Amino acid sequence: MSRFPIWFTIAIGVAALFFLAVPFGPGTSTGVQAFFSILMGAFITGGAAVILSFVRDIAGLFRRREAPTPARPHAPPPDLSPARKTAVRKVVAAMAEHGVFAPETPDPALFFPGVADMDESVKPDTILAALAELDYYHPGTDPAHFMANLAMLDSKTEQDPDYLRGQIADLDRLAGGALQIADVVIDAAWPPAERIMPVRIAMTVNGAPLAIAYDGDVKYASSHIQHALALRLDAAKAGRRFAWLWTDQGAWLSALPDRAVEALNAALKLKPQGRCVWEWVSDAKPFAAGDTP
Template sequence: MSRFPIWFTVAIGGAALFFLAVPFGPGTSTGARAFFSILMGGLITGGAAVILSFLRDLAGLARRRAAPQPPIVPRAPPPDLSPARKVAVRKTVVVLAEHGVFAPEVPDPALFFPGVADMDESVKPDTILAALGELGHYHPGTDPARFMANLAMLDSKTEQDSAYLRGQIADLDRLAGGALQIADVAIDAVWPPAERIMPVRIALTVNGAPLTIAYDGDVKYASSHIQHALALHLDAAKVGRRFAWLWTDQGAWIAALPDGAVDKLNAALKLKPQSRCVWEWVSDAKPFAAGTAP
């Protein structure tokens, strides 16, 4: 039997009790008494139903909390890496570490095994650097920033608004480690631009000298004029370190490396201009704009 007839019966009974037991004022007609009795019977019955429903919900919640909880399903084990690729990871990490790519700490090569296993490609520096950002996924609690004080990513496919351009300058300032005294940065770039090509003009001072960087950039793709101009100033400072980069599908990984490190890195890792990736001095590369690949 459904609940509706029960509550209907209770409501009629409440209305009848109200009609018979409650004294109405003199002159109240029978119709008025019946109307108000039915109304009050309905209100009383509805209120009781709400209270009972609330009590049932509380009881159900108490039962669920007291019931045994389902077991926690453990995370799937990380993907395995073949012995040969483990050797390649160890060698690549050691070579990168020897030339100062990782700072302030050098990561344990085993941290990269799961991330590299997910990549169906030969192990090269771009593989390791791509897996660097996945360390927290495979090893919860591991902060990739521990190893990235000398690394910055120039994202080649993102909106080139003033905040991002300013961020590129800040990254290079950080990598230079005090060798570039950058101040008075003023960026003239209308955002959002009216067209795809976005004229950019940046005025700043570097080591006390004024510098202007001007180019026609692409609204969605990175240009390298900022990196090239500041790389020339780092070279001129003669501090024994230069900006180097490694281009990937995502963009360019930039680091400040000791003089001679690029040739040594490429030789040790067997990287050539026709390879999937290769280290290069930023100041030696021709600057490009508007998304033109280097």
């Protein structure tokens, strides 16, 4: 119902009160008194209506700010064909069998929506890409539950000393105690004056000194750190070796049991000339300055 009749009635009442209560000057005619009473009634009532409306708007604004914003629901997850679901189960099972996932093995169904978004055959790089973004389609699912034996070497990010130190820490974690790394000193001027950045690293690994030196690119990852520590892990004969699988983003690193790389590649028919393949880090030639491994 329109509010006009209500405010009109109030305005008439205010005008009548004004006409009866306000003393006008001597000689003011009744018509003039009525005119000014009506005018003041309209003015006072209109002003009150504007103020009340403003107060309501402000109150509504605060209520909206205090109210929690409802979460936007995700679009329905894309469907995955039965054949690709079978492929996901096969790849996840092979990776789980050889220790890629830890401390828990993910349910292959968790990967179905993410894999459906990728227009490619299902291989380990597909699963790892979907794993990193698992909580998008499954809010509340923490990918860390499955990634204790995984680390990403980002190939296209600034290689500042903190990031280099982080690479060493990742390898130390993956080695699971087989590498005792201490006294790490990183000599790499930051920000560098040139695109090519001389890097000199000294540390102690299992009680023996280790020096790493290379001319790295400011924006692209090098693999000298990974290669040097992979050789030390091999020498420790811990029954595990550093392995990696390269993607467009960088290298997924893992510490796998002896002969796991060969078994994974055979089970999943991965070849060096294909899109991705598992390799032992210590068997690969180290590279620097953004060279292709």
